[in-house]
Amino acid sequence: MxxxxxxxxxxxxxxxxxxxxxxxxxxxxxxxxxxxxxxxxxxxxxxxxxxxxxxxxxxxxxxxxxxxxxxxxxxxxxxxxxxxxxxxxRTADPVRADEIIAGLHVFAGRTVQAVDPFAATPPSEEWQEALSGFGWLRHLRAAATxxxxxxxxxxxxxxxxxxxxxxxxxxxxxxxxxxxxxxxxxxxxxxxxxxxxxxxxxxxxxxxxxxxxxxxxxxxxxxxxxxxxxxxxxxxxxxxxxxxxxxxxxxxxxxxxxxxxxxxxxxxxxxxxxxxxxxxxxxxxxxxxxxxxxxxxxxxxxxxxxxxxxxxxxxRLGDGTIARFNGMGPTGIDLVTTALVYDESRGTVPGSAPHSGFERLEAGTTVVITDVGAPPPASYSTGAHAGTLSFELSTGRQLVVMNCGVPTVHRASWRKEARKTAAHSTATVADRSSARFVRRGPAEGAMLSGPHVVEVDRRDLTVTATHDGYRRRLGVQVARVMTLAEDGERLDGEDAIEGADQPYALRFHLHPTVQPVPTEQGRSVLLLLPTGEAWVFAADAGVTIEESIALAMPEGPRRTSQLVVEGRSGTTPSVRWTLRRLERPATHVPDSEPEPQLPL
Known part of the structure; x- marks a missing residue:
């Protein structure tokens, strides 16, 4: 590769x-x-x-x-x-207008009851920013009373x-x-x-x-x-x-x-x-x-x-949310819907974004979006994440695999963790991120180092990509191949860690509504969706279920699970895995007895 x-x-x-x-x-x-x-x-x-x-x-x-x-x-x-x-x-909510008129100011998950909120002690910096921005005036404007x-x-x-x-x-x-x-x-x-x-x-x-x-x-x-x-x-x-x-x-x-x-x-x-x-x-x-x-x-x-x-x-994924890459937080579904009302491209969805560095695989009701781009220029990298080769997957209106994203509130406290490679559905080598960031000083947050070369090859519904984010520090190169079936019922992947002998972990963060159920053989996990569907994740190595956190949720961070496949590049340089939808058994309806004929 x-x-x-x-x-x-x-x-x-x-x-x-x-x-x-x-x-x-x-x-x-x-x-x-x-x-x-x-x-x-x-x-x-x-x-x-x-x-x-x-x-x-x-x-x-x-x-x-x-x-x-x-x-x-x-x-x-x-x-x-x-x-x-x-x-x-931007859409308005008449309920919010009534709250503001009553002196109830709810911003960034915090509430302050005051006639003059500007004289009150702000409960958080995010609350003060939302109050001082006056974006909430649209609710009062929509009320028009x-x-x-x-x-x-x-x-x-x-x-x-x-x-x-x-x-x-x-x-x-x-x-x-x-x-x-x-x-x-x-x-x-x-x-x-x-x-x-x-x-x-x-x-x-x-x-x-x-x-x-x-x-x-x-x-x-x-x-x-x-x-x-x-x-x-x-x-x-x-x-x-x-x-x-x-x-x-x-x-x-x-x-x-x-x-x-x-x-x-x-x-x-x-x-x-x-x-x-x-x-x-x-x-x-x-x-x-x-x-x-x-x-x-x-x-x-x-x-x-x-x-x-x-x-x-x-x-945009099947559930209406925007994929969580490079600082994306909770999606305002109403904002996205409003913006797309004015779209004159008649719903055209490109399959590749070569300049932005992303690929989209879509078949049936399944959508896969993967990050196959190099980090942005240094001066624009203060919000970039170390998530190269990560992906998100949705089936119908249900999100299955995701990245952790960033929250709306307490962004500063979660920022460091959210930017790590481990917070993304991709390979982590030696428990380190594929990019490093400036920790302090005037350039704090800027990307210090990261993948220098990212090679991508797209053929139909197959994407092959490699990056060298670990080559200088750990002497390995990471590669990922993903193929989506034409009916969207199956996603086959292979991750390879080539080079020096290093430990690695493949992580697949699940949506909080997805319930993982381990199987006896330990190399597959049953994923139960709230829609009634069931998917199976299988790999040619052991799969464990660990705790994770979904940061980019509208209601705030939520506990969730992640599937982890561990190995060493010296003994198992590559791992093949599959996400497959289980077929629902056909419901058998017994033949009913013929109705008796009434005499004429």
Missing amino acids: SSMRGRRHDGPAMTGRAIRRVWLAKWVGGGRVLVAKTLAWMSEWVIAGRLAAVGYYRRARGWPVGAGMMRIWRGRSQTPRLLLVPQEL PEAGAAARQLVEAWLAAQGRDHSVGWQPQITAERLRAWLAASGLLLAGADEMFYRRFARSLWWQVRVLDAQFASLAPGADRLAVLVALVMAGLCLEGEERLLKWASQRLGEELDRQILPDGGHVSRDPGVLVGLVLDLLPLRQLFPARNVTPPAAILTAVDRMMPMIRFF
């Missing part, structure tokens, strides 16, 4: 020079703002003398800014008129009053961008029946948040956060009066970032499928706003959605 032909993905390992580049990218936003950053550290008043960047940074840190500083930015109205209201495509409007204005007033406190989390770039989009989308509800004083404070805050994002953009590291900030700036430029220069600059930069981050096959350069859904739901309203303002958008903004839509279908 070491002489396979086919596509080749090269992912350079992190050399000392590469580490310094990642460090520099996170420190100065790609090396483009070194002078501005140094001046900011030396003296904020230096930047204040250059059109008021000090006002941006003071506000971004939660410090109060006086009217004198606000007048530094000349030539623009500080209370702009709202010209357009963007569409909100006077009570909902009054509650929305009251909470916006509470946030405006809390700006003088230490609320640094609420001024993070991605949180500010989310809040700006949410306020613009809910402006119709907020301003209906509002007095002039509220309108002036609301409009002035919008103006300030635009200025803050404009200043923060240059220092952002490469990644999806840059796209989120640019989308918010373009939306503000289209919806607010007097922001023509901002609109021209931001739309041009957004087009450039989309060309840079969205690969030709529609995947994101970070290889995180979850980025696509949120980005599509943000870009679709922009495509409607540009014609309304009679402005021609960059071509990249118009075509990016068309490229990403097929990839969302590509990563």
Whole structure:
């Protein structure tokens, strides 16, 4: 298998020079703002003398800014008129609206009962981020009642009053961008029946948040956060009066970032499928706003959605969830469904994503998605996982084999474990991950080393792939072959660990609803599905059932099981395994006695 032909993905390992580049990218936003950053550290008043960047940074840190500083930015109205209201495509829940009106704030699995939640002690950082992002305004907007409007204005007033406190989390770039989009989308509800004083404070805050994002953009590291900030700036430029220069600059930069981050096959350069859904739901309203303002958008903004839509279908399994690769968490089924409503590709699902490094096998009701790509570039690898050659399998609407994924809450505490190779359905050698990550410093989280060469060969429903993630440290190469039967009733696989004598473990993480039942011979396990189906996992080596955890569940992490096949490359260099659906025995209906004939 070491002489396979086919596509080749090269992912350079992190050399000392590469580490310094990642460090520099996170420190100065790609090396483009070194002078501005140094001046900011030396003296904020230096930047204040250059059109008021000090006002941006003071506000971004939660410090109060006086009217004198606000007048530094000349030539623009500080209370702009709202010209357009963007569409909100994310689904709303009227029950959530009733809870918010009643003062019950439930975010990130935590609940706070308070009239002014911004004055309460946040139970977790995730809760504070969700509260400060104002994404929940869509629930009040959908309710469209006077009570909902009054509650929305009251909470916006509470946030405006809390700006003088230490609320640094609420001024993070991605949180500010989310809040700006949410306020613009809910402006119709907020301003209906509002007095002039509220309108002036609301409009002035919008103006300030635009200025803050404009200043923060240059220092952002490469990644999806840059796209989120640019989308918010373009939306503000289209919806607010007097922001023509901002609109021209931001739309041009957004087009450039989309060309840079969205690969030709529609995947994101970070290889995180979850980025696509949120980005599509943000870009679709922009495509409607540009014609309304009679402005021609960059071509990249118009075509990016068309490229990403097929990839969302590509990563979608039979149960409607998105495959858990490279930082993907719980799937918002409603968000995916909403995004696909606007898909103009008529349901086309590609079988291969060569630029993103994934393959999809589909036959009958069975879907298999496997990761056969090299790690993303170092500057985009802060969320990447060491899951090369891992796969997920679904049958019908039931997920059977999965990766652990990442949770919605307590992501920081689970991040290290979720990124390990052992948290994926693939081979782990010597109990080590196939990639290493920077543990501390400005480049913390970036991928330090990983598979340098990943070779892939796809023939019909057979995928053969190898990676060298363990070659330098352990002297072995990992290979996997998977073949899906044409009727989707059987998946045959073979894993090979070639090279030095090393212990290894093949892991197959099961969905929490799948019940494994061991058999007497010890080389097969019966898998009982809640749908009534039964599958059998069999291998030519011993199979054990161990505990695992499914992190990417909507209700939070859940205990589950994993199938483990252990061996040593010196004695058993390869293991063949099979996942096969059991045929249901035909139900025999005895012939009933003929009914007696009635006399005529």
